Amino acid sequence: MASPTYSVLKATAQRRQTERFAGKMRVVVQDGHCARAVGSGEVLEALRKRWRGKAEIVAAGCDGACYLAPHIRFELSNGGWVERERVTPEQARRMALPAKATSAGKIDPSLRSGNQQLQRRVLLADCGTADAESIDDYLARxxxxxxxxxxxxxxxxxxxxxxxxxxxxxxxxxxxxxxxxxxxxxxxxxxxxxxxxxxxxxxxxxxxxxxxxxxxxxxxxxxxxxxxxxxxxxxxxxxxxxxxxxxxxxxxxxxxxxxxxxxxxxxxxxxxxxxxxxxxxxxxxxxxxxxxxxxxxxxxxxxxxxxxxxxxxxxxxxxxxxxxxxxxxxxxxxxxxxxxxxxxAIGKGSSGTKLVSLSGSVQWPGLVEVPMGMTLREIVYGIGGGALPGRRIVGVVAGGPSGGLLPESALDVAIGPGKLHESGAVLGSGGLVVLDDSISIAQVVRQLAAYNAAESCGKCTPCREGTPRMVEALDRLIGGKGSPNALDNLRYLVDVTGAASLCGLGQMAGGPILSGLHFWGAEFARLAGVPRQ
Known part of the structure; x- marks a missing residue:
């Protein structure tokens, strides 16, 4: 049973919400950092000026479908709603309030079907519809x-x-x-x-x-x-x-x-x-x-x-x-x-859901929430829509610069705690960058290694000196200056840096290199000028 103090807070919030929207349409503008990059702030300002007194404009966060931003949701008196996606400030300045829901006014089902139907939205359940600036909104729900x-x-x-x-x-x-x-x-x-x-x-x-x-x-x-x-x-x-x-x-x-x-x-x-x-x-x-x-x-x-x-x-x-x-x-x-x-009751192998930041060469990038145990393939193809037109997915970077790379053939692994694969690739905090056939895997590995080298704080010698040496070794390979023992030396450098570094940055810095060598060994062997063992 709720405490008297909480019950009063909730009842007061619900009353205020009722008063706030009495006789007005609730219009929700998704105004997250992704949407602001494409003009949601201007859209929000334009709608507030145009519909002052006629509608209550609510600033929400993003629901995860970043590819649809700026996004507007009109909530109708009959319980239905109308949505507009990719709205420009100019369109917002001319937009009329919808009187009823029409098929033409709703988002193309093909844009949402894969993206949300396969998800299990627990933490994101109210993101994109809730007023992100109102405690009354939160208490009322x-x-x-x-x-x-x-x-x-x-x-x-x-x-x-x-x-x-x-x-x-x-x-x-x-x-x-x-x-x-x-x-x-x-x-x-x-x-x-x-x-x-x-x-x-x-x-x-x-x-x-x-x-x-x-x-x-x-x-x-x-x-x-x-x-x-x-x-x-x-x-x-x-x-x-x-x-x-x-x-x-x-x-x-x-x-x-x-x-x-x-x-x-x-x-x-x-x-x-x-x-x-x-x-x-x-x-x-x-x-x-x-x-x-x-x-x-x-x-x-x-x-x-x-x-x-x-x-x-x-x-x-x-x-x-x-x-x-x-x-x-x-x-x-x-x-x-x-x-x-x-x-x-949610998830397989581990409880609950996981938020995954899906980006790169995929049709529907954004933030997704899936049950533990879902495979990377389901996320990339089922939720993300697969490859961009004319391109072919060759792999993913999982876990960012501290994670690892997985080829397309290994995407059937399930997400969860620990390693995704014996190569050492981990999901980490949930970043997933999709790679297509237009890029060089060696260059991707080099960029991740360079990021770790640049971000090293310099306190411990193994990380301060080891991470730049990794980049130099990769540059020699990519530049055609490899040697027969280059790959063995690189593996040794990664092992020593990881074992001797003070914190997780240096300890995990070699993850992308080791997974790259594991799955794309032939490409790296070719760069080194030696036949693959």
């Missing part, structure tokens, strides 16, 4: 119900529920989320902290931005639950330095949560006190490494720390600190609202 339920339980019961759900971290390591809470709670030091890792500096990954921009209160709800379970006093939401819209929306959401008693000294009248603060990243891929992130919050250089001790033992200011990913905490809110059993 049962937002913060999971937090209300959690506060009626003991912290140990909350931990047990999330452990039973088998929620693993969605940042790439897939460590059981609630184990971190247990670890921090067991250390007899105060205060404790929870840090949200929203750095997301990996090229080709944009899942966390979509959640921050489309449903920011879901993250705050999960954060407060994690704080309660781990007996933490404060949370820090660490947002990428370049993710301005994400920071803007989460900062607004934090302020609203304070105003409504969902953050502060007495959360929902429970007596539990929890503060939250947004911090901007220091810039750079390495800031996503959790100890580097902690250093930058403390105002120190963006370099990793030696472990152990681990953050749950000695994190921020040497106090027990839990670090969870955005997607992980959004799942926490859903689990507490719907129960561990409902979460466990």
């Amino acid at each position: 049962d937002g913060y119900a999971g937090l209300d339920k959690a506060l009626a339980m003991s912290p140990e019961q909350v931990i047990d529920e999330v452990l039973r759900a088998d929620l693993r971290g969605r940042g790439g390591a897939y460590f059981p989320a609630a184990r971190k809470w247990q670890g921090a709670r067991a250390v007899a030091k105060e205060p404790r902290y929870v840090v949200v890792n929203a750095e997301e500096g990996e090229p080709g990954a944009y899942k966390d931005r979509h959640l921050l921009e489309g449903d920011p209160h879901r993250l705050i709800e999960g954060l407060v639950i994690a704080g309660y379970a781990s007996n933490a006093a404060k949370g820090f939401i660490y947002v990428n330095a370049e993710a301005d819209l994400s920071a803007e929306r989460i900062e607004r959401a934090v302020a609203q949560a304070y105003e409504h008693g969902l953050l502060g000294k007495d959360v929902l009248g429970s007596g539990f006190a929890f503060e939250a603060e947004v911090r901007r990243g220091a810039g750079g891929y390495v800031c996503g490494e959790e100890t580097t992130l902690l250093n930058t919050i403390e105002g120190k250089r963006r370099v990793p720390r030696l472990r152990p001790p681990f953050p749950t033992e000695a994190g921020l200011w040497k106090r027990p600190t839990v670090i969870n990913n955005v997607e992980t905490l959004c799942n926490v809110a859903w689990i507490m609202a719907n129960g561990a059993d409902a979460f466990m």
Whole structure:
């Protein structure tokens, strides 16, 4: 049963929502970072000027179908809706409000059928339709119900529920989320902290931005639950330095949560006190490494720390600190609202869904949400629509510069924790870049290696010196200056760099090289001028 405090908040929000849209059409403009790149901000401004007093224009995040942006949804009084896609500012300035739904006014079913029907939308269920700037919108659709339920339980019961759900971290390591809470709670030091890792500096990954921009209160709800379970006093939401819209929306959401008693000294009248603060990243891929992130919050250089001790033992200011990913905490809110059993019913081999950032040479790029256990082939062809006209898919980059490459023939692997393939390729945080036959695999591997070299913080010698040497070795191969032992030397360099580096950047930097050599060995052998063994 809901607490009296929560019941009043929800009822008040629903009343305000009813009053807000009374006699007006609700018009939703998807205004995420992807849509802003193609003019959604101007579309939003044009519609607000044109329909002032006649319609209520709502700014939402992106629903994941980035290829349709800018996208508008008109919600009709009969419960139906009309959609317009790829709207230009000029079209918006001339657009009339639809009186009823017509087949001509809806999105071509072929554009959406594969993209959404094969998905299992849990975290993205309201992205693209919910008002991303309104706490009333979130409360009216049962937002913060999971937090209300959690506060009626003991912290140990909350931990047990999330452990039973088998929620693993969605940042790439897939460590059981609630184990971190247990670890921090067991250390007899105060205060404790929870840090949200929203750095997301990996090229080709944009899942966390979509959640921050489309449903920011879901993250705050999960954060407060994690704080309660781990007996933490404060949370820090660490947002990428370049993710301005994400920071803007989460900062607004934090302020609203304070105003409504969902953050502060007495959360929902429970007596539990929890503060939250947004911090901007220091810039750079390495800031996503959790100890580097902690250093930058403390105002120190963006370099990793030696472990152990681990953050749950000695994190921020040497106090027990839990670090969870955005997607992980959004799942926490859903689990507490719907129960561990409902979460466990989703997915094969591992519980729940996974957000996948699909980009590259594919017809329908964007953010997709699929059940654990779905194959890469289903994602690339079933949801992404397959190759661009006149092109042929040859492989994918999974997990970005720290992941690996897989050929088209290996796309039947199922997504989940751990390695996707014996070659070492991993899904990581969920970036998936599709490659077609217009590019050179060796050049792709070289670009990924160059990115890692450029992003090395330079603290440890193996990574600082090893990653540039990888690029030099690849340049010699591509430039026709290979030697009979070039490939063996490259493998040795990758092994040594990975084994001796201080943090995950150097440890995983050779992933694309090893998987490239594993699957495209003939191409690299040809470049080296030696027959393949």
